[in-house]
Amino acid sequence: xxxxxxxxxxxxxxxxxxxxxxxxxxxxxxxxxxxxxxxxxxxxxxxxxxxxxxxxxxxxxxxxxxxxxxxxxxxxxxxxxxxxxxxxxxxxxxxxxxxxxxxxxxxxxxxxxxxxxxxxxxxxxxxxxxxxxxxxxxxxxxxxxxxxxxxxxxxxxxxxxxxxxxxxxxxxxxxxxxxxxxxxxxxxxxxxxxxxxxxxxxxxxxxxxxxxxxxxxxxxxxxxxxxxxxxxxxxxxxxxxxxxxxxxxxxxxxxxxxxxxxxxxxxxxxxxxxxxxxxxxxxxxxxxxxxxxxxxxxxxxxxxxxxxxxxxxxxxxxxxxxxxxxxxxxxxxxxxxxxxxxxxxxxxxxxxxxxxxxxxxxxxxxxxxxxxxxxxxxxxxxxxxxxxxxxxxxxxxxxxxxxxxxxxxx
Numbered sequence: 001x002x003x004x005x006x007x008x009x010x011x012x013x014x015x016x017x018x019x020x021x022x023x024x025x026x027x028x029x030x031x032x033x034x035x036x037x038x039x040x041x042x043x044x045x046x047x048x049x050x051x052x053x054x055x056x057x058x059x060x061x062x063x064x065x066x067x068x069x070x071x072x073x074x075x076x077x078x079x080x081x082x083x084x085x086x087x088x089x090x091x092x093x094x095x096x097x098x099x100x101x102x103x104x105x106x107x108x109x110x111x112x113x114x115x116x117x118x119x120x121x122x123x124x125x126x127x128x129x130x131x132x133x134x135x136x137x138x139x140x141x142x143x144x145x146x147x148x149x150x151x152x153x154x155x156x157x158x159x160x161x162x163x164x165x166x167x168x169x170x171x172x173x174x175x176x177x178x179x180x181x182x183x184x185x186x187x188x189x190x191x192x193x194x195x196x197x198x199x200x201x202x203x204x205x206x207x208x209x210x211x212x213x214x215x216x217x218x219x220x221x222x223x224x225x226x227x228x229x230x231x232x233x234x235x236x237x238x239x240x241x242x243x244x245x246x247x248x249x250x251x252x253x254x255x256x257x258x259x260x261x262x263x264x265x266x267x268x269x270x271x272x273x274x275x276x277x278x279x280x281x282x283x284x285x286x287x288x289x290x291x292x293x294x295x296x297x298x299x300x301x302x303x304x305x306x307x308x309x310x311x312x313x314x315x316x317x318x319x320x321x322x323x324x325x326x327x328x329x330x331x332x333x334x335x336x337x338x339x340x341x342x343x344x345x346x347x348x349x350x351x352x353x354x355x356x357x358x359x360x361x362x363x364x365x366x367x368x369x370x371x372x373x374x375x376x377x378x379x380x381x382x383x384x385x386x387x388x389x390x391x392x393x394x395x396x397x398x399x400x401x402x403x404x405x406x407x408x409x410x
Contacts (some may be wrong), residue, residue, distance in 0.1 A: 012036050015043055017075045020050060030054050041082040043070070051080035056089035065095050105196060107188055109150070109180065110135070110143040116183045122288065126263065128164060138173045147184050148196055150377040152204040159205060163247055167212035174211075178202035180257075204242075219298070220352040225342045226405035232340035240393055246309070250302045251317045255346060257298050257399055259353030259371045262346045266325045268316045274377055275303060282372075291372040294392035296399045356401055362394045370395060 012034040013019060023033065026047050035041040038058045052067040052075075067073060067081045072151040088095050107115075113135060117128065135143065138158075142150065155174065162170035178200060185197035204386055205211050220231055255265045264282045271281045276296040280303075285291050295303065306316050317326040328346060337343050350371070357367045367373075370391060 015041065015052075015075050015079070015299060020070050020075055023050065025050070035079070035082075038079060038086070040086045041079060052082070054082040054085050054089075058089045058094045059092050062095070063089055063094050077188055092274055094177050105148055105188075105190075106146050107148070107184065108144050109139060109147050112180050112184050112187075115187060116180060118339050119183065119187075124286065127321075134173045134176050138169065139177070147180065148188075150164040150201060153200045154200040154205050156208070156210060159210060163212055168214045171212050171214060174202055174205060176228075219344070219348050220355050221342060221344055221348060222404050226402070227341070227407075228340040229336065229342045229344070229408040232336040232342075233254050235339060236266055236335065239332075239335070242331065242332065245332060246327070247306070247317060249325065249328070250327040251326055252333075252336075252346075252349065254302050254317070256301065256353060256401060257296065257302070257350040258293060259350050261350060262328060264291075266315075266317050266319075266327070270310070270316060271314075273303060273316065275300070275307070285372050287372060289372060292388050294395055295369065296392070296396050298399045298403065341363070353398065357394070360394075360397055360401060362397065366394045 014037050015033065015035045020033075020043060023031075023043070023045055026045055028047060031045045033043040033045065035043075040054055042053050044051045044053050050070040052070065052073055053064055054067060055062070055064040057063065065085050065387055067078045067085070070078075073081070085095050089292045094147045096344065113131070117123070117131075123131075131382065140157075155177065159170050159174050162173055176313060181197055181200040185195045188196045190196055204348060226256065233249050236249040242248075251265065254260075255262070258265065260282065267284070268280065268282065272283065273295075275295070278296060278300060279292055281290060310316075310318065315325040319326040321327055325408040331347075333344070352369055354367065357370065362370075
């Protein structure tokens with residue numbers, strides 16, 4: 001008990017309006033008054049308010065429920081509420097658990113999503129952005145619907161409807177819903193501690209083989225396209241229409257020669273670059289495993305250029321927006337596409353890097369380490385330790401191959 005907030009011993013008298021009105025507020029702590037007519041019905045008086053309560057034992061556990069403040073409830077209204085609460089307690093039912101269950105049963109898709117975000121603290125900003133887009137664009141009609149009321153038929157119908165616009169987006173939206181249902185199954189329980197989500201309705205899509213077959217993108221820059229593409233990238237350095245043109249050229253080449261993901265490269269900071277020892281580290285990657293890679297001769301030239309022109313000491317590829325780093329440079333990329341005739345995305349550069357690495361017969365373990373892919377299902381991988389220096393030779397090999405493609409038409 002908190003000795004700085006003394007609590008008086010309870011006194012007993014029938015709680016009526018006139019009696020409750022006559023009770024003074026406490027100067028500190030709380031005072032309790034018990035009703036002589038209904039055992040378990042009482043009043044809690046504090047320094048600022050008077051509150052009706054009901055108290056009893058359910059399954060040997062003391063349960064105290066707040067009914068409401070005097071003034072909001074009359075003494076007779078509170079007495080009626082107390083009878084209902086005490087009747088439940090007498091039957092061994094904890095009203096607090098019942099109240100919690102009612103809230104859980106009414107949890108809407110939007111509420112589940114909010115709770116999901118609070119629980120999943122390690123989600124990447126891009127993942128959160130995608131989930132929010134699903135909620136706003138594809139699940140707007142379900143936002144205020146209790147998740148427990150969403151059936152298998154509803155899932156199947158929405159999946160078909162979304163598939164008419166985009167099969168890939170339909171699949172992704174339903175994978176997101178599957179994650180919400182799995183979370184809700186562990187988060188929301190009835191008064192006896194049993195999950196309110198007995199079965200994930202998204203299973204219907206697997207059971208009926210209704211998932212759309214969406215082929216994974218396989219687009220890469222082909223060897224015969226490299227000379228024109230590289231020439232167009234280098235021409236950005238003479239483009240005076242944007243202060244970021246030269247930076248974008250270096251950024252695209254850096255992604256191509258490292259195989260990094262778009263934001264992993266964009267968020268690289270100078271304090272994670274060691275030009276003297278020639279390696280750099282990406283501490284925050286998609287799979288949450290830090291990645292340290294050697295700096296090849298070509299990458300060293302790129303970074304030295306950035307270092308000599310950098311106006312900010314933090315991001316290697318600084319941007320002018322609020323993020324501080326370069327956001328996907330669509331305008332400059334479009335100029336390269338128009339000048340070279342080579343259509344590409346930033347992720348195509350990563351795919352190109354991996355494709356070239358495989359064509360050079362670099363070991364699968366080295367490639368996985370270079371592009372930071374997990375090897376959870378490969379027992380052998382657990383016995384192989386690949387340090388930064390052992391990656392330098394295969395990375396230089398990929399670099400030389402790319403430079404050869406730049407320099408001679410095929």
